[in-house]
Amino acid sequence: MLEKINLTESNKSLDLIHTASTSKTFVANDFSKEDYHDFLDIAQEIQEKYSFNDHELIATFPDKEAAMKAITRTIDLHIMPLFCVFYFMDFLDRANIGSATLGGIHSDLHLTPAQLSGVISAFYITYIMFEVPSNIILKRTNPRTWLSFIMLVWGVITLCMAFSSNFQSLLVCRLLLGAAESGYVPGILYMMSQAYRPGEFGVRVAILFSMATISGIVSGPIAYGTAFLEGVRGLHGWQYLFIIEGVPTICLSIISYFYLFENINTVTWLTPAQKALHRECVHAQRDSHHTRMSFRTLIKAAIDWKTCLFSVVLFMNVVNLVSYQVFLPTIIDGFGFTVLTTQLLTAPPSLVATLAVIAGGLMIDKYQNKRGMIMSIGFLIASFGYMLLLFVQGRWGMPFSLFY
Template identity: 35%
Template sequence: MTPRSNVSTSSGNGRLPLECPASIDEHALVTRIDRRLLPMLFVIYVAAFLDRVNISNALTMSLPKDLKLVGVQKNIALTIFFIPYILFEIPSNILMKRFRPRVWLSGCILAFGIVMLGQGFVTTYRGLLVTRFFLGLAEAGIFPGSFYLISVWYKREESQKRFTLYWCSVLIATAFGGLLASAIANMDGIRGHHNWQWIFILEGTSTIVVGIVAFFCVADFPENAKWLNVEERKFVIARARSMDEAQDVTPRDVLAFFKDIGNVLGGVMYLGVVIPIYSFAYFTPTIIRTYGYSVVQTQLHSVPPVAAAMVLCLITAYLSDRAKVRSPFIAFGIALTVSGLSILMTVHHNLAVEYAGICLVAMGTFSSGAVIVCWYVMNLRSHAERAIGTAWMIGFGNCGGIIATFSFLQADAPYYHTGYSICMGATCICTAAAILYCGSAWRKNASSRGETGNGRTFQY
């Protein structure tokens, strides 16, 4: 018999600690969950985000000239992705609950790869718009669905490290995209294709392979996990507070969810941080190109800010889980973002300082964004709330993607005063929403203590 874990598992809702059964080694069980759940989700989103933003690399090549893009057409091509992406977030999470993650997530990433491959063969602006639209439709379920799935497997004090590990897939994709694009830039003319076409062809093909593998490797919800025995499944569900695992999400659940202002604020917080995140993801190569670098040098210089951001994300995750608080780490990330944007708005003739500003923005936005997601999602209390809440947060927040795609226009180069000002305003919105959300959590905890005498239900 496996030795009993010495760790008492708190349900996180003010009730008595949940004792680990004598037949279960809790630490070994969590390690098994990590190995089964996180690697495949990480690979899926590396592929998805890489395919989503690789157009930013293609735009520094000959794509605008070859497709005869003029004016704001390239910005429209970026924006159209977000229309289906935003609209289908909540329906997608509801469908994932019905069809199970293994089927739904693998199907989404497979469809995404097929469309990306097709994007490598477009010859007109209209064709580019069509493929970008279907990319948004295919990816709508991946990011919120993955956060939803992670949230039902872990306790709060374990969650930030796991959320951040998954969040780092965005950073890996951004950094790898720059390195890959710098190599593909030299493939111009091979087999009669332009270098920007090879970006879409190679990455689309890789994503199709990921989709096929994902069907066999993605973990389902705990109640459907055949690789756990019955006792282990019950224990995982109880420790993660997933108390209504057998229920489907109904329209009544959706309406009840939006009656709580705290639930609504999660989307506003994410909107505020997403605008600078997408601005960084889409336009850092364009901004760096204005410093006089070649195409290859531009792609290579887009990597260090991402590496710095990933290091800070991992440090923040460790400290946040250890301290069991979230808001101070969000405040630190916001302070870095404001500092970086202030530099970029005021310094115009010192490349080293401007580049440092880009690094600060990347570090601040990505580190605070990871904590915001974990803070909000893990304060949601049931399967229904997490299905709706993750989709609402990602869906509404990604309206910021639309704003970001029109923030850095070619007419504003090289100083981009409008873009930096929009990012600064969005950061202020994020700050205000986070303060209000913290107040909402405090009020709910006070109400909970008054009614039951128990401790904190909602994290600060």
């Protein structure tokens, strides 16, 4: 059994941990390397005492489910608005190259069509390369520090894109932007998985991902406004686009450092009893436990058939989403609309997509045993919309098909 003893000697207070099973005593704030190895041997005993305290705290709730719902609402209030704003800026900064193209970046920097395509694709090359390494670092370090750091980096890079003077400088910025943003979304999802039960996860991920489509609603009007800044202080409108979207990202990275949490058990806005109940309810519904990241566990996860299947599904979904988000202004412009009208017409399809994403998340949480069917219906509707793009004629028929 563990005992915590407080000794006051020579005006100096020491907290000692004593274990009867090993007859060892450790100074809590002064472990030597030898003590550390001995202490690992009694970790199970510490865990048993820790769990006992949890049960005592949980017993203070007369209705655990009602208390857990209140805890979930508190978590929603504290983390979801911030996560949504972060993901909004993440997608806004990666997709703004489409609006910048419509604003004339290719002509001002004398880019050929091949160079423009290379600049757009460069982001995803480094995104793929650094996504896994970035999240290995996330798990080995402090999530709050790492996510805030990479957000600061991509904000600075977005700002630097405003002052690109040629193809080479713009290409380097896009490559660095992909590397910086690669770990952010998986990192946010990892933190959310520690905060919510599986049955609460779907709708919140849907709300988070709806920020990508909301960024499509906002990016058009922003690009529309920056078109009127052409020539102000010697800058082009597309340069103001990168400045307007880069500076807030830098400011948000500073806020995120002070607001994000390392672990849900370290937050100050939940009581010890609430944290104990949260631990019990969240981890009771999860099959996996916290394990140390290693190359072996990484390979095991990569070759799992479920990982492969969902990777294919995600790949197909992201190809459509990214193509839609980046090239939507160009597609609409190709039907003869003015630049300003085109920027505004990008908003309505994104609004419909936002509502559809949230509705899908609600349905997935409500009908958890029919998630595959709900996903398939969504893919069928999207496929119908792409078929309309091929066959619908007329200036206004094409924007209508984009709603699917």
